[in-house]
Amino acid sequence: MNRTFVKRSFWTKKNAFPIAAFLTLTAVALLAPVYIKILFPLHVLIMIYLYSALGTSWNILSGYAGQISLGQSVFVGVGGYTSSVLFVSYGVNPWLGMIAGALLAAIFGWLIGKPCFRLSGRYFAIATMAVVQIAYIIVTRWEFVGGARGIYFPLKNWGLRFFAFRAKAPYYYIAFGLMLFSFLMVLIIEKSHIGYYLKTIREDEDVAKALGIDVPKYKAIAMAFSTTLAAMGGTFLAQYLLFADPDSLFMLSIPIMLLTVMGGTGSMFGPLIGAGVLIPVQEYARAYWSGSGQALDQILYGLIIVVIVILQPRGLIGIFEGARRRFFRSEAAQTKTPQREGI
Amino acid sequence: MEHIEQVLVSGLFAGMVYGLISIGLSLIWGIMDMVNFAHSDFMMLAMYFTYLLFSKLGLDPLFSLPLVAAGMFCLGVLTYFLVIRHVIGGELVQQTLCTFGLVVLLQSVAQYLWTGNYQMINEPLVSGNIRIFAASLSKGQVVAGVASLFLAGAIWWVIQKTRIGWALMATAQNRYSAPLVGIKVDRMFALAWGIGLASVGAAGVFLANYYYIYPQVGATFQLLALVAVALGGFGSIPGAIVAGIAVGLIEALSGYLIEPAYKYLVVFSLYIVVVLVRPHGFFGTHS
Numbered sequence A: 001m002n003r004t005f006v007k008r009s010f011w012t013k014k015n016a017f018p019i020a021a022f023l024t025l026t027a028v029a030l031l032a033p034v035y036i037k038i039l040f041p042l043h044v045l046i047m048i049y050l051y052s053a054l055g056t057s058w059n060i061l062s063g064y065a066g067q068i069s070l071g072q073s074v075f076v077g078v079g080g081y082t083s084s085v086l087f088v089s090y091g092v093n094p095w096l097g098m099i100a101g102a103l104l105a106a107i108f109g110w111l112i113g114k115p116c117f118r119l120s121g122r123y124f125a126i127a128t129m130a131v132v133q134i135a136y137i138i139v140t141r142w143e144f145v146g147g148a149r150g151i152y153f154p155l156k157n158w159g160l161r162f163f164a165f166r167a168k169a170p171y172y173y174i175a176f177g178l179m180l181f182s183f184l185m186v187l188i189i190e191k192s193h194i195g196y197y198l199k200t201i202r203e204d205e206d207v208a209k210a211l212g213i214d215v216p217k218y219k220a221i222a223m224a225f226s227t228t229l230a231a232m233g234g235t236f237l238a239q240y241l242l243f244a245d246p247d248s249l250f251m252l253s254i255p256i257m258l259l260t261v262m263g264g265t266g267s268m269f270g271p272l273i274g275a276g277v278l279i280p281v282q283e284y285a286r287a288y289w290s291g292s293g294q295a296l297d298q299i300l301y302g303l304i305i306v307v308i309v310i311l312q313p314r315g316l317i318g319i320f321e322g323a324r325r326r327f328f329r330s331e332a333a334q335t336k337t338p339q340r341e342g343i
Numbered sequence B: 001m002e003h004i005e006q007v008l009v010s011g012l013f014a015g016m017v018y019g020l021i022s023i024g025l026s027l028i029w030g031i032m033d034m035v036n037f038a039h040s041d042f043m044m045l046a047m048y049f050t051y052l053l054f055s056k057l058g059l060d061p062l063f064s065l066p067l068v069a070a071g072m073f074c075l076g077v078l079t080y081f082l083v084i085r086h087v088i089g090g091e092l093v094q095q096t097l098c099t100f101g102l103v104v105l106l107q108s109v110a111q112y113l114w115t116g117n118y119q120m121i122n123e124p125l126v127s128g129n130i131r132i133f134a135a136s137l138s139k140g141q142v143v144a145g146v147a148s149l150f151l152a153g154a155i156w157w158v159i160q161k162t163r164i165g166w167a168l169m170a171t172a173q174n175r176y177s178a179p180l181v182g183i184k185v186d187r188m189f190a191l192a193w194g195i196g197l198a199s200v201g202a203a204g205v206f207l208a209n210y211y212y213i214y215p216q217v218g219a220t221f222q223l224l225a226l227v228a229v230a231l232g233g234f235g236s237i238p239g240a241i242v243a244g245i246a247v248g249l250i251e252a253l254s255g256y257l258i259e260p261a262y263k264y265l266v267v268f269s270l271y272i273v274v275v276l277v278r279p280h281g282f283f284g285t286h287s
Helices: A013-035 A039-064 A073-090 A094-116 A121-141 A169-191 A193-203 A205-210 A215-241 A246-250 A253-263 A270-292 A296-311 A316-327 A329-335 B002-032 B039-057 B061-082 B092-114 B139-161 B163-173 B185-208 B218-232 B237-257 B260-277
Strands: B129-132 B135-138
Touching: A013 A039, A013 A169, A039 A169, A039 A193, A039 A215, A039 A253, A039 A270, A073 A094, A073 A121, A073 A215, A073 A246, A073 A253, A094 A121, A094 A215, A094 B260, A121 A246, A121 A253, A121 B092, A121 B218, A121 B260, A169 A193, A169 A215, A193 A205, A193 A215, A205 A215, A215 A246, A253 A270, A253 A296, A253 A316, A253 B092, A270 A296, A270 A316, A296 B092, B002 B039, B002 B135, B002 B139, B002 B163, B002 B185, B002 B218, B002 B237, B039 B061, B039 B092, B039 B185, B039 B218, B061 B185, B092 B218, B129 B139, B135 B139, B139 B163, B139 B185, B139 B237, B163 B185, B218 B237, B218 B260, B237 B260
Parallel strands: none
Antiparallel strands: B129 B135
């Protein structure tokens, strides 16, 4: 297999604007906790970063490799539960637990992927839905991991060493780091042959096979990236909530999928854009309305999803790209850049 | 031995209702190659309609059946033209996103309008129990099961024997060449949604006779129906009924033999095993 692709330099004039924008935004994001002293906006930002990372984990498997998973939170749960059980029952440091959880999730991913990757399209999606239900039933019945009650952390060890803080700012930085790590993963995939192979598998598996791509191997690679990231997000979520229970860790598959597709699948910043729009809507609408016990926040959430999918099928990133294209129209006309990414 | 009969009979009748729920899902899946993840949430809506007709107008579920089914038919056509039509050419992710958006919307609207409390229809016409062999069953369940079979037969007859049904089948086989023989594909899709939601609406009416009504009632039925469709093969009405009954029996038997809490675990595990052996179900014809 010939792996030579056209090498493009990263530090070019064309990339100058995105790089500058990225660095500025990062600087602003890093300074945010210094100026934001109210807890709630900080909480919303933490959730945006976390869901962006979780969305990216879904995006790698489903957006790039095209294997639509409706069971991503199995791996979030495995990650969160592994570190929590190790910490509460055996006193293992949560940072080590995070690595253990990621490894265990990768093993689970391999075990689930091995048979399920043979299924196509919606059969795969439904199978992953069934896997989530199976995992949920087992966890709620399994007393060793706290059953339906879940695991509550003993609130005595604080600090970076124990991955537990009384303030929100440290969580903020860790969540931000997790999101950057997720971007790094996507960058590794996008800039290497893996990305091209995965996109080929997504577009047409038979063509990928005919081209000599080892389809099961590359699906497994996507699964490994995806599960590791999801498990790390799970550990973070458990440490942030300071407990782990089936509902808060195993029921996130659909929200993760929704916000990623909303933002734009198969693109690096899609999950962040989706999370950046949906999470504030959800959190603020919930805080504002749901005191009265009504579900207006969820109605708004559902309406936004349906309207966006009708108006902009490629997700919110389609709007951004459209705007960018209009902005750089004269330049684009000269260089004739392809309008759609992918193969 | 009395217990096992009870288990088998109640599993059988529960399975017939699963079958009726699955038919609509199977039709939409088979005709327009799309999975409606909001299917059983539309059933939840039908259950609430039934409940409202009963509590506000005193109309028994048996009599509100045509009303609710007609209403659901219109809702199906409306949903198709307002929402589904715009994503039909899209990729699987967009279709999935769209129907899950509908799930969120339907559940939250129900929550907003009717609160999250459990509702129940008190003393409908068919209430009380009936003995079948050695098993005791609520009459509501028996009526639901028998009517499900009857309705499934009716839908199957329409599909197999009428010109409209042939047009639907032709659209399912090839939506690009169907227009060449004068079939309006758009209308066929709308019709599939109409029939799909009308049938799941009928299932909702019968369920409302003996089941609790709450905004998230669809969640359990959704996955069971998906499993039944995938087992039966999409687009196949006999497949949906047989697979629905199989799901009902497995659920009841595993609840009895192992533990009630694990019944869905057995159903879903078996599903994964079966679908790995036969990826297109037992009655599926597509390859």
